[in-house]
Amino acid sequence: MDSALYTAFLAGLLLGGSLIVAIGAQNAFILRQGLLRQHVFILCLICALSDAVLITAGVAGLGTLVARSPVLITAVTLGGAVFLFAYAFFAFRRAFHPDALKAAGSGQVTLKAAIGACLAFTFLNPHVYLDTVLLVGSLSGAYVGAARASYAAGAVSASFLWFFGLGYGARLLQPIFARPQAWRVLDTLIGLVMAALGSLLVARLV
Template sequence: MLLTSAMSGFTSGMGLLICVGSQNAFVLKQGLLRHHLFAVAATCILSDIILISSGIAGLGTLVKHWPNVMEFVRYTGVVFLAWMALSSAKQAWYGNAHLTPSGTAPAHIKPVLMSCLAFTWLNPQVYLDTVFMLGSLSMPYSGIEKWKFAIGALTASAIWFVAITYGAKVLLPLFRKPHAWRVLDTTVALMMVYFCVSLLTTPLISS
């Protein structure tokens, strides 16, 4: 039963994590820039520990009974994503040459971590995936088996964020060209617009 519950948590967590979202786009970009990789990966993993544990402990049910909490997160996320879409669009338009990894001075760690926290905690999709979905998927388990499921999901989170931060270097030869960064920034801007519009048009909790 240990293997069953842990593997179920691992596959569920990995299935929810491996999607192109705003948080993953930010983490991938930091991985390409080679800036503060450990701090970014650790921030994402520690945040998932809190969110996944809370979801499995029952926070998802609590939040569902207080929809105003999610509505606040929803509209805060809209503002944040709209701002990030504008920033990425400006970078794509002007083609910031200083983004070349080999010639870029590392950004200060504080703004990088603040952005990482914002992409994590102001992203309603994170709550839907880690709190509601994983919390719901853990319901068939009880007692220690429920927490074995949580360990599996947290293992998936750790592997994923380490992989996209440290594994991004595989793409570095491509991103030594400024044009590639403009394409990436354009893609990120379009993604942010899509997520922003989705949040505006789709309630997070059905009434």
């Protein structure tokens, strides 16, 4: 790889990493599933591939089209807010309901339900489109030809590294989460994050 392609790849990697490494609904979900060791590979793969598709679309020029469709942005924002509030409710219920808390470390979520939640966290979150399609896509305009492809590859690589690192790295925290109180704290934090993100989405519609 020559210096120009390497520089473009590194730029995409750093931008993608800076955007994705943040407390959010998708990351909180992957962290919890990683702690439970439930469907980790497929969920991490779905998140990373989804980012890859959106980043590729943004670099290809879809970001400009999405920015011109306020109806689409409003629909995604509203749907995302409803989903986040619902997930926050269930997280709080797990944290404060004794039976739900007891099952938190051992309850098995079906693969179908886990995939459904994963897809919802990904595609009902307007920030995903703002980050991957619009921001990453618009900044790709600084590159042409092979350099643009290398930039996109860097951004996609950041997603794969982050999601698989988060999903499989979560098990290192399992000694801490052997205590029920740790699950109570985690689910409370997840509920707060989901509710806060949902509130921010609603605020954007007002």
